[in-house]
Amino acid sequence: MPSKSVSGYIAIVGRPNVGKSTLLNHLLEQKISITSRKPQTTRNNVLGIKTVGHVQMLFVDTPGIHKGQEKAINKFMNKTASSALKDVDVVIFVVDKKQWTEEDDWVEQQVNNVDCPIIVAINKVDQIENKSDLLPHLQKLAERMPKAELVPISALKMQNLDQLERLVVERLPEGEHYFPEDQITDKNSRFLASEIVREKITRQLGDEVPYQSAVEIEEFVEEGNLITISAAILVERSGQKRMLIGDKGDRIKQIGQQARLDMEKLFDSKVMLNLWVKVRRGWSDDERALRSLGFDD
Incomplete structure (x- = not known):
């Protein structure tokens, strides 16, 4: 060293x-x-x-x-x-x-x-x-x-x-450290939460829906050992919404359960996760919509 x-x-x-x-x-x-x-x-x-x-x-x-x-x-x-x-x-x-x-x-x-x-x-x-x-x-x-x-x-x-x-x-140069030694990323908790939900969507669904979906965190509240997170899953068509929700809401429930477990492990806290699906047509080809979702960071 x-x-x-x-x-x-x-x-x-x-x-x-x-x-x-x-x-x-x-x-x-x-x-x-x-x-x-x-x-x-x-x-x-x-x-x-x-x-x-x-x-x-x-x-x-x-x-x-x-x-x-x-x-x-x-x-x-x-x-x-x-x-x-x-x-x-x-x-x-x-x-x-x-x-x-x-x-x-x-x-x-x-x-x-x-x-x-x-x-x-x-x-x-x-x-x-x-x-x-x-x-x-x-x-x-x-x-x-x-x-x-x-x-x-x-x-x-x-x-x-x-x-x-x-x-x-x-191959790294000499220089002072940029971040505290216990920090592991520069991304905030809202971003990490949205990515976890998106991962579960990608793993659950076929080729089409994951690429035409995005996750928007609408609420992230920390109270003691409980984090309450509300997230909207954006899709481009009504058929994709039905696929995401699944029969009697089974698929969206499974996505939520898997995402919540990962979030609790990452944040070392209990998590209450609320998910719903919105249709926002053409969001993936709309630069203004992409900016609102944080894609110009």
């Missing part, structure tokens, strides 16, 4: 669904970024703060950088992810264990424009039975990005994350 204070920002970037949020949560050893098997789950940059002795690492989890979608929310997500690459000290470029796509090409172009150390984290290697099968992919990555350090990892199984963290620390 260095004797002088070390601190810096580390952008975690990659195409959708390569495991960026899972990586952040396991590096922090605490869940602050929502995860699901569906791509484009993360919509905002989420800062995770890890302080160990003299070292403070500020990890920025970004939306997956993607191509070919023109809605305002997709443009916002790409802009948000690209902005995270400005003025960072290290970039972790997360890629799949074997697959390389056009979207990886697009992310690589963005990453190659930064003037800082790059670490390529090849994720999900636990799914490869014969590790020699990984060698051709590693060789191609080394040829594509000769200045980058390559690290095979499994974010989900927490394999090789200690080596990844060591490489990050070695």
